[in-house]
Amino acid sequence: MKRMLSAKLGLVLALLIGFNVGLLQAAAAPDKLVGIHSARVMSQSLPWMAHEAGLFKKYNLDFSLVFISSSGIVTAALLGGDAEMTVTGGVGNVAAYIRGSNDIVFIGGIKNTMTQTLVAGGNIKKPEDLKGKKIGVSRIGGNSHYFTIQALRRFGMDATRDVQFIQTGGDPETFAAFVTGAIDVANLTPPTDAIAIAKGYHYVIYGPDLKIPYAATAFVTKRSVIAKRPQVVGNFMRAMAETAKLMHTDRDFVYKVLGKYLRVTDRGILDSAYNAEIKVLEPRLAIKAESLQAILDELAGNDARAKKIKPQELIDNRYLDEMDKSGFFDQLWAKK
Numbered sequence: 001m002k003r004m005l006s007a008k009l010g011l012v013l014a015l016l017i018g019f020n021v022g023l024l025q026a027a028a029a030p031d032k033l034v035g036i037h038s039a040r041v042m043s044q045s046l047p048w049m050a051h052e053a054g055l056f057k058k059y060n061l062d063f064s065l066v067f068i069s070s071s072g073i074v075t076a077a078l079l080g081g082d083a084e085m086t087v088t089g090g091v092g093n094v095a096a097y098i099r100g101s102n103d104i105v106f107i108g109g110i111k112n113t114m115t116q117t118l119v120a121g122g123n124i125k126k127p128e129d130l131k132g133k134k135i136g137v138s139r140i141g142g143n144s145h146y147f148t149i150q151a152l153r154r155f156g157m158d159a160t161r162d163v164q165f166i167q168t169g170g171d172p173e174t175f176a177a178f179v180t181g182a183i184d185v186a187n188l189t190p191p192t193d194a195i196a197i198a199k200g201y202h203y204v205i206y207g208p209d210l211k212i213p214y215a216a217t218a219f220v221t222k223r224s225v226i227a228k229r230p231q232v233v234g235n236f237m238r239a240m241a242e243t244a245k246l247m248h249t250d251r252d253f254v255y256k257v258l259g260k261y262l263r264v265t266d267r268g269i270l271d272s273a274y275n276a277e278i279k280v281l282e283p284r285l286a287i288k289a290e291s292l293q294a295i296l297d298e299l300a301g302n303d304a305r306a307k308k309i310k311p312q313e314l315i316d317n318r319y320l321d322e323m324d325k326s327g328f329f330d331q332l333w334a335k336k
Contacts (some may be wrong), residue, residue, distance in 0.1 A: 030062040031232045037067060038074045038088040039138065040262060041189040042172055042254075043217040044279050045109045047087060049257045050243040058242075059235040069170045070139035075104070075220075084139035084225045085236060089143035090215030094295045097314055098306050103222040105316045108237060109287030110217040110244075113280045116147040118205040119178070119196045120185045123334065129204055134164045136174040136183035143216055144174075144187040146298065150212050151205045184231050191264050191273030208276055215291040226316065237319040241285055245332050248283050284329050287315055 036045045047065045050056055058065045066083065068074050078086050078093075079101055086093075090106070097104050124133065130152065137144040142210030149159040157163070166183050168174040171192040178186035178196070185204065188196055197203070219240065226233050247254055251274060258264045258273075292311035300306035323329050 009300060030060045031235070031237060032062045033085060033232060034083045034236055035063060035065045035085040035087060036074045036077055036083045037065060037086070038069060038142070039171060039189065040067065042258065042273060042283060043189060045089050045258060045261065046110065046240055046247065048261050049246060049254065050239050052257050053243065053246060053253070054129045055239040055242050059239045061232070061235055061239065063236070070142045072141050073141070078220065078222065084229070085233070086124050086220045087217065088220060090218055090292060090295050091141065091143065091146055093220045094292060094314065095263070095299055098184060098299060098303055098309060103224050104220060104314070105226070106215065106218050106220050106287045106292070106314050107218040107233070107316050108240065108285040109215060109282050109291065110285065111280055112213060112215060112282065112286070112288040112291035114143070114147045114150070114207050114210070114212040114214045114216050115277060115280055116144055116187050116189050116207045116240050117193045117203050118148065118151065118185050119188050119193055119200045119201050120204045124185060124204055125202065127152070127157070130185060130204060131157065131162045133184040133215045134166050135185040135187060136166045136168045136177050138168060138170050140165060140167050146214065147207060148187055149210065151207065151210060154210060166257065189278040191258065191269055192273035194269040195264065197272065198266065208280065213290045213294040215287065215295060218287055219285070223316070234319055234322070237285070238323065241329065241332060243325055244281070244283055244285055247281060262321065285320060289315070
């Protein structure tokens with residue numbers, strides 16, 4: 001009898017131990033999160049850096065990043081449920097919101113100013129020399145296309161009439177098309193523009209000087225995702241906040257990551273790209289209303305519904321506010 005009770009007790013204890021171990025393993029399992037980015041550029045490299053720095057592991061995240069060129073296509077993938085987080089330009093998201101996709105929401109920003117440039121060679125030296133030329137952009141309707149329209153307008157030109165756009169697919173593809181002569185002018189972003197300059201080409205329009213407001217790189221998700229997974233999204237944003245600190249304070253680490261993912265190792269090129277870009281990258285991930293208003297103003301020319309939308313409707317600052325009020329940002333930036 002005692003043996004039977006002992007055996008039963010042993011079985012119960014084994015089951016309880018197994019159950020508790022299972023619970024602990026389940027609790028320790030990282031939360032899966034799928035993200036998409038739309039350009040292989042420095043401003044969209046934060047997830048790469050977070051991965052290399054072990055920050056996703058620190059915040060118990062299993063984060064997968066997929067590349068899809070063009071913010072419009074990224075937006076469609078987000079709305080279709082293929083991802084829960086995006087790191088991308090704002091125009092595709094704002095356009096979808098105008099059309100009624102109110103689930104879209106901006107929860108943080110990386111860059112609120114455009115830093116694209118127009119690079120050329122030969123006798124194409126001044127903005128007026130661009131008339132009649134073929135300009136390579138990543139995607140029609142994307143950041144590079146929008147920048148070129150805005151930049152040409154600053155110099156009295158109409159992009160729909162004065163130039164021809166050639167869609168390439170991304171910064172590396174634009175540069176390749178430029179070098180082979182398939183296009184006359186390349187729209188490039190750091191560090192690719194620095195590579196072009198190092199090879200003897202020159203700027204025709206240097207975007208950072210124009211200070212064009214625009215949600216050039218932002219964190220965009222869906223309100224429904226936040227409702228279902230508020231803690232997971234919060235952990236992601238904390239990881240990104242720590243990465244932004246690294247971006248601004250550890251140049252050597254940034255160069256190491258860019259070298260790995262973009263295959264750029266020339267110190268001079270990296271210095272040029274970093275010095276130009278870091279000035280406009282948001283240290284505390286702010287998404288600015290004026291950067292979204294600029295997109296709304298541009299889209300209003302073709303869709304009157306944009307005039308009725310306030311940029312604040314597109315923003316949810318809960319995670320930034322929490323990191324601010326809790327002292328997380330202050331503690332983070334107080335560390336050396």
